Amino acid sequence: MQKTLKLLLALSAAMLFSCQTENRNPLLPNISGAAGEVIVVMQKSLWEGGTGSEMRVRLAYDYGILPQEEPAFDLIFIPPDGFSNMFKLNRNIIIAKVKSTADSAMFAAKNDIWAKPQLVMEIIAPDTVSLTDFIKLNGPKMASLMEDAERNRIMASFKANQNKTISDQLQRNHHINLIVPSNFNIDVDSNNFVWMSHETPEISQSILIYHYPYEEGNSFTKSFLISKRNEICKAYVPGPNQGSYMGTERDELVDFNEFGYKGRYIAYLKGLWKLENGGFMGGAIYQYLYPGHNKKPSSYNRRFRLRPQKGKAQPDKAVRSHIAYF
Incomplete structure (x- = not known):
């Protein structure tokens, strides 16, 4: 069942975001970070404002079913000038930025940019409002992509051991x-x-x-x-x-x-x-x-x-x- 669900999620994400690419490089180093950990790269003003708040609502929501509340993902804020090589090895990375020359909000999800098996998602929007609205609308799909990536890592580990x-x-x-x-x-x-x-x-x-x-x-x-x-x-x-x-x-x-x-x-x-x-x-x-x-x-x-x-x-x-x- 999960194999079918993974395929459907990948297809729906590709249609929604128009860009889901593969880049499997066996020579890359292994990912770092704990399961569920997500590096979020954006300007501090965005993180402390409505954009960061929306990101936390859509991705750090209560996991549910547990005796006490816990976030589904642990979001770690990193400003662009602090996004060093150490953080680039993390398993899940979201890069969100405002670019005035962009016609509309754009999204790209790629695998294995700096490490493997890694998921890197990038959002570019012409202004803060567009960026926030995109996260609000597509946050659940982004969460699904990360859930899928974590599930694949888990099963790969189980199969290997x-x-x-x-x-x-x-x-x-x-x-x-x-x-x-x-x-x-x-x-x-x-x-x-x-x-x-x-x-x-x-x-x-x-x-x-x-x-x-x-x-x-x-x-x-x-x-x-x-x-x-x-x-x-x-x-x-x-x-x-x-x-x-x-x-x-x-x-x-x-x-x-x-x-x-x-x-x-x-x-x-x-x-x-x-x-x-x-x-x-x-x-x-x-x-x-x-x-x-x-x-x-x-x-x-x-x-x-x-x-x-x-x-x-x-x-x-x-x-x-x-x-x-x-």
Whole structure:
């Protein structure tokens, strides 16, 4: 599904902005900067005025779905005279400037100008008003281009460092094709349930896979999917206290969507999980479900927990990108 979405996003961006070019140079240095970091190059007066404000609204919006607010992208302002070679290696760069000789606002998005894999976007407008209006109108498309670039980087990293042993085990035992990052381990692998996780002192990421018999007219409703997930997690995902387990944080907060892909029905839920019967653990959860092998619905869940002082948005994007490629 994500491969199709990436193609559609790239095509729509090319039509809207009229310039989306490729420049893959294997000799370029690797990108710098953390995931989600964006260097914004413009005059200080623009950044501190309406143009910069509009840029922050359109690109540093609340990522959502997390227990606390976090920006989707971390914008770092750099004035033109401070845009040194060090900053030119960043993964995402936006250059915005006013040029009185321009007939109208123009946009160009290019890959790998100073580093790889890099996305550089440039906006040139005849005046401040035109520049601000362009960002206001096309900010979501710019965000989509950066999301797409980050997703490609994540998947390239996963593919280059996958755990082939676990991927083969999933295919052999559950008829599932999934790229598993090398830092994940299998905690549980039963007839109908798999729990894979990556644990560090700062972060806990898990991917849960389970399948169960199809029930006519009921297996794909929102209430049934939440109930089934709670049932599975109660049985297989215990908490630190006796009787505690991973549950759903308020059913009404769960978003539910349905779509078709290559003739297959897919249900998608996103929301928050919490620790039932004790403790204050919780985080974001995403779930894809589709009719799987022998017509048994298969579900892919993902959840993670972080220390409160650590950012969650970028690790969240990483695992969302991962399970979206099932």
